[in-house]
Amino acid sequence: MKITYEVGSGLYVNTTNRCSNSCDFCVRTTAKDFYGDLWLEREPTKEEILEAILSCDLKKYSEIVFCGYGEPMYRFDDIKYVCKKLRESESVKIRVNTNGQGNLINKRDITPELAGVFDCVSISLNAASAESYEKVCHSIYKEAAYPALLDFAKKAKEYVPRVVLTVVEGTMSDKDIKTCFSLAKSVGVELRVREYISSDSQNK
Ligand code: SF4
Structure with missing residues (x-):
């Protein structure tokens, strides 16, 4: 079972295949072998995740990134345990790459619990409106996913030093990218325009 893998200077952690989205561009379907065999036959326990990390x-890496084939917020309670344990003995920077639907997935506002867990929360915005998001990302929460994602970003900023919304270069018009910059500003976070399947993100 491949729980960790390297991308650039980061140590990436794969905890689940599950996701609330089914994005058209997801490497789970478009490039399944891109990072080797990351498909998990079963989800690792929190103890197995900690042990693998x-x-x-860890001195080799600039940060630990919870990303994985699926959406890490499905494993939020376990990831929280792992991060807290890591911080007891290691001086590490920790980021999560998420689709921003963590509050919907966990059926509660988890943002206060992000404090001290992550140094950075990177959220895929992917589109300039709820309608266009749904067309590309196909969330199980339908058009409720997009406003929930923005609300998650806004609330997370209260508890995490750095919150970033990301869009993928070449997938939307300049006008839409401008709209995304405004949306990011309206919720008090930064926007990053990243390359398609960039070197620092598996799929988010
Ligand atoms: S790209 Fe990310 S959010 Fe979209 S389906 Fe894949 S794992 Fe889920």
């Missing part, structure tokens, strides 16, 4: 030479 601690078995790596």
Whole structure:
């Protein structure tokens, strides 16, 4: 079972295949072998995740990134445990790459619990409106996903030092990118325009 993998200077952590979206561009379907065999036959326990991370030479990495084939917020309670344990013995920067639907997935506002867990929350915005998001990302929450994502970003900013919304270069018009910059500003976070399947993100 491949729980960790390297991308650039980051140590990436794969905890689940599950996702609330079914994005047209997801590497789970478009490039399944892009990072080797990351498809998990079963989800690792929180102890297995911690052990897999601690078995790596953490000094080699600039950050630990919870990303994975699926949406890490499905494993939020376990990831929270792992991060807290890591911080007891290691001086590490920790980021999560998420689709921003963590509050919907966990059926509660988890943003206060992000404090001290992550140094950075990177959220895929992917579109300039709820309608266009749904056309590309096909969330199980339908058009409720997009406003929930923006609300998650706004609330997360109260508890996490850095919150970033991301869009993928070449997938939307300049006008839409401008709209995304305004949306990011309206919720008090930054927007990053990243490359398609960029070197620092598997799929989010
Ligand atoms: S790209 Fe990310 S959010 Fe979209 S389906 Fe894949 S894992 Fe889920």
